[in-house]
Amino acid sequence: MVEKYHDESLKIFSLNGNVPLAEKIAKEFGTKLGKCAIKKFSDGEIAISIEESVRGAHIYIIQSTNQPVNDYYMELMIMIDAMKRASAKTINVVLPYYAYARQDRTAKPHEPITAKLIANMLVEAGATRVLTLDLHAVQVQGFFDIPVDNLFTIPLFANYYQNKGMEGDDYVVVSPKNSGVGRSRSLAEYLNTTLAIVDQDESLEDGGYVIGDVAGKTCIMVDDILNTGHTFAEAARLLKEEGATNVYACCSHALLSPPAREVLNDAPIEDICVTDSCLTDETRHPDKLTYITCSKLMGEAVKRIHENTPMSPLFKLSEEKYL
Known part of the structure; x- marks a missing residue:
């Protein structure tokens, strides 16, 4: 049993994005989530009220921005404003999944950089710090003028x-x-394996090709966002054609947008391991899905932020109590 965290100035609140994960993080502190009420008017307008005192407190708001993305971001902005007006000392935003991070640059003329827009909105609303997990593009950290x-x-x-x-x-x-070579290289170093790359190209007759030797080996694909499942499914097909004996996959954020369930059930993949950073309905889960929790990792990060202790141990595999 986890002992109750004794610093009463730390308060953890959850919005609707991923309440189960927020409850797990709160459990790491031996406490319960703060009390707040979220409702919608008939036209979709969101209203939030905080149902306990937060004056002078260090607030941690947990909100994963999976589907419906825009509703959950609006909840977050309103909650930050409510905390600011209720005289919270600090407002720390915990974003297990940072939606819009894929829009981190102008790839074509006249495109917005929406990841920067979201960063501006969070800062302007009153956030004093952001904690997130596996940003799609690490340079998004630089879009903020507050610690990330x-x-x-x-x-x-x-x-x-x-x-x-x-x-x-x-x-x-x-x-x-x-585009995901850096992430894959990191896992390969941990597992003491070789590295291969699937270069998917729709202009080619066979859909792409494999760079590296996979014949007779078990492949472990790694990505950050699992949306419709087509990237994993096509890569798995190409790997099997190149002689891979088995194919496994892992991914940080399982959005599982339709038709992901059908696409992944038909793919030659033995197991798909994902974190619980996103909350999706079980009807969208493929049969081969395995969840591991990121709650201990994020809970320890919250504790270290609050106590002003180093975050560096959280980036090492040797710290098994955070895994």
Whole structure:
């Protein structure tokens, strides 16, 4: 049983994005979530009221911005404003999944940089710090004028596969697209495997090709966002064509937008390991899905932020109590 955290100035609140994860994080402190009420008017307008005193408190608002993305961001902005007007000392936003992080640059003329817009909105609303998990693009940290801590999921996945004995020469870590090589290289170093890349190209007759030797090996694909499942499914098909014996996959944020369930159930993938950073209805889950929790990692990060202690131990696999 987790002992109650004795600093009463720390208060944890959850919005509707991922209440189960917020409850797990609060449990790490031996406490319960703060009291607030969220309702919608008939036209969709959101209203929030805080039902306990937060004056002078250090507030941590947990909100994952999975679907419906815009509603959950609006909840968050309103909650930050409510905390500011209620005289909270600090307002720390915990975003297990930072939606819009994929829009981090102008790829074509006249495109917005929406990741920067969201950062501006959070700061202007009154957030004093942001804690997030596995940003799609790490440079999004630089879009903020307040401190941002970006935790990584790779140690969680490394621990998962090591516990299954999946490491060494018989395995190869694969980036299912050429933009995710850094993430895959990190997992390969943990598991002491080689690295391969799937370069998916719709203009090619076979849909792409594999860079690296995967014949006769078990492949572990790694990505940050699992949306419709097509990237994993196509990469798995190409890996099997190149002689891979089995294909596994892991991903930080399981959005599982339709038709992900059908696409992944039909794909030659043995197991898909994801964190609970996003909350999705079970009817959208493929049969091969395995959840691991990021609550201990994020809970420890909240504690270290509150106590002004170093965050660096959270980036090391050796710190098993956080996995």
